[in-house]
Amino acid sequence: AQSVAQPEDQVNVAEGNPLTVKCTYSVSGNPYLFWYVQYPNRGLQFLLKYITGDNLVKGSYGFEAEFNKSQTSFHLKKPSALVSDSALYFCAVRDMMNRDDKIIFGKGTRLHILP
Amino acid sequence: DTEVTQTPKHLVMGMTNKKSLKCEQHMGHRAMYWYKQKAKKPPELMFVYSYEKLSINESVPSRFSPECPNSSLLNLHLHALQPEDSALYLCASSQAGNTAEQYFGPGTRLTVT
Numbered sequence: 003a004q005s006v007a008q009p010e011d012q013v014n015v016a017e018g019n020p021l022t023v024k025c026t027y028s029v030s031g032n033p034y035l036f037w038y039v040q041y042p043n044r045g046l047q048f049l050l051k052y053i054t055g056d057n058l059v060k061g062s063y064g065f066e067a068e069f070n071k072s073q074t075s076f077h078l079k080k081p082s083a084l085v086s087d088s089a090l091y092f093c094a095v096r097d098m099m100n101r102d103d104k105i106i107f108g109k110g111t112r113l114h115i116l117p
Numbered sequence: 118d119t120e121v122t123q124t125p126k127h128l129v130m131g132m133t134n135k136k137s138l139k140c141e142q143h144m145g146h147r148a149m150y151w152y153k154q155k156a157k158k159p160p161e162l163m164f165v166y167s168y169e170k171l172s173i174n175e176s177v178p179s180r181f182s183p184e185c186p187n188s189s190l191l192n193l194h195l196h197a198l199q200p201e202d203s204a205l206y207l208c209a210s211s212q213a214g215n216t217a218e219q220y221f222g223p224g225t226r227l228t229v230t
Contacts, residue, residue, distance in 0.1 A: 034215060036218055038221075043226075045121070045207050045209075045221035045223045046160065046209075046219075046221040048219065051218050053216045092159055092160075098215065100215060102165070102173060103148050103150070103165045103173065103211070103213070104162060104165065104173060105162075105219065107160060108159065110157070110159050112157075
């Protein structure tokens with residue numbers, strides 16, 4: 003079975019500081035990993051994904067994520083936070099062994115950037 | 118065009134009404150999804166259509182009935198809903214295959230009275 007955990011309900015960061023939103027996963031085979039962001043009263047927006055290759059993945063709006071197979075983690079990072087980054091962030095996983103189109107979302111982490 | 122559109126934006130319906138939610142994409146995606154999202158929770162998968170055929174039904178009550186008239190359109194027909202069905206209903210689409218990211222519409226905010 004596949005699962006994904008986001009251990010923090012909320013992360014508070016001062017504007018201009020680096021931010022990290024944590025994600026760990028569990029799959030039977032190799033993972034396909036995704037980060038999405040959701041602004042209030044909006045749908046989810048795709049930020050970045052890891053499929054294979056370089057462990058550091060760069061995405062939209064200056065975000066990046068590092069795939070760590072030994073720690074089964076895929077933490078989202080940004081070097082310098084903006085107030086406009088305040089939103090709800092979801093990590094998601096698919097197991098390479100699964101042939102269906104189902105994706106498993108974490109519970110979400112609310113990121114609050116303090117001006 | 119990387120947009121998924123959903124109509125209506127808001128819907129209020131009584132428990133005896135019949136209504137439909139609509140979703141459209143013109144990205145050539147062959148997989149389309151319906152999700153239900155409660156406040157501050159992750160989206161819950163309801164249905165998946167792959168190449169216009171229903172491939173996943175996550176044990177959704179029959180008062181929700183999906184339809185995929187063609188590769189660009191996805192409908193969700195609603196009948197005899199309960200107040201607990203009030204939520205944000207999200208449509209998404211993606212290329213077929215499990216490496217593809219999903220593109221989400223803005224959602225329909227449904228209130229059942």
